[in-house]
Amino acid sequence: MANTVIGSSIVIDGEISGDEDLVIQGTVKGKISLKESLYVENSGVVEADIDTQNVEIAGRVTGNILASDKVELKTDCRVVGDIKAPRILIADGASFKGNVDMDTKER
């Protein structure tokens, strides 16, 4: 289970890195690089480039997403940016603007 939770009233401006799951309910601006999974929940607002293994987005993300495994855009999410990952799921109701690249040979 995810250990790190950035709650809805927290704002982080800078760089987050790490090797464990991260749940964002608050606001993060800057850059996120993780070796595990990132969950951007409903209330979460991320303005950052993301480099991780998995991402699940139910909130808002502005920035480019690079995932080594999977990106999942859930219903009600709003994502603006380019996504590059071998597996990309976009749910009905998700809103997304940007490029999708599932060609992962370079990665």
Place this chain on the structure above:
Amino acid sequence: MASDNTVIGESILISGKLTGDEDLTVRGRVEGEVSLTKTLIVEASGVVRANVEVKNAIVSGVVVGNITATESVELTKDGRMVGDIRSPRVIIVDGASFRGRVDMGDLEPNRERSERPAARPLMRPTVRTSSAPPRPPVAAVAAKAPAAKPVPPPQPSRVESRVDARPPSPPKPAAAARPAPPPPPAPPAMAEAGKKKVLVKKKR
């Protein structure tokens, strides 16, 4: 070695220098300088306005001055202190109030060292005699690079920073003979507080 305990009663005022090899309990007032090889206990009614050098200090009353303890300093819930503490163990209990620096050594020694080379209270001996006379012109240089201009051998940096840190104030003899009222070149506010304390003492 005395096992009993000296008590300075509530109505007693001691002004001057107090030294000893046994525990001392202060319920009255002590001003000047205290140096003990044992424990100083300042009880709730006690007031110590002095620079203190002890093994242990337990403060439940008021201390204004610097405490250097070889073992520990404890401020209990009624303790009030203004001054600097240098001791490997410092305990501040909830309710105590304190303003000043705490130096327990140990952590980031480089930073401590470079910030205030003259702070260590351990040396004092012949510093003044050897350094004071020939130094004056160098003082300005020394101020910019305290450690860069070594005098003879062992404690050059200290000598110099002492000289340039307080040439204008009168307290030459005492400053050299005393347990180094703390950081001269340290944070400005602190340094000033330290100097002020010294001057006050001088007048008594």
Place this chain on the structure above:
Amino acid sequence: MAQLGQINIIGKGIVIRGSLSGGGDLVIEGRVEGQIALKNHLTIEATGKVEADIRVEELTINGEASGNIDASSKVAINSSAKVSGDVKATRVVIEDGAVFNGSIEMDVKLPDDL
């Protein structure tokens, strides 16, 4: 105002560089470098390492902290803590075993003649 009962955790494996602000209690088990400004209670756990200026209501330190601390109520430096920096708070507690270097500023009520 912060929601009561909300706890934010920065886990062991997480490193944050930058500024962190907001309400709600926060527990840091990982690393934070930069600045922290919180309305409520910050706890730096034994595994936590913070190099930041911290402004908070209440601060409990079990791990390592360096930087200046400004707390509107209390700072507790527990026995496993290593702290360096200047601390300003209404109440400051240092437990036996804690390592602290820096200055402390509390309001000290001295007798009138001192």
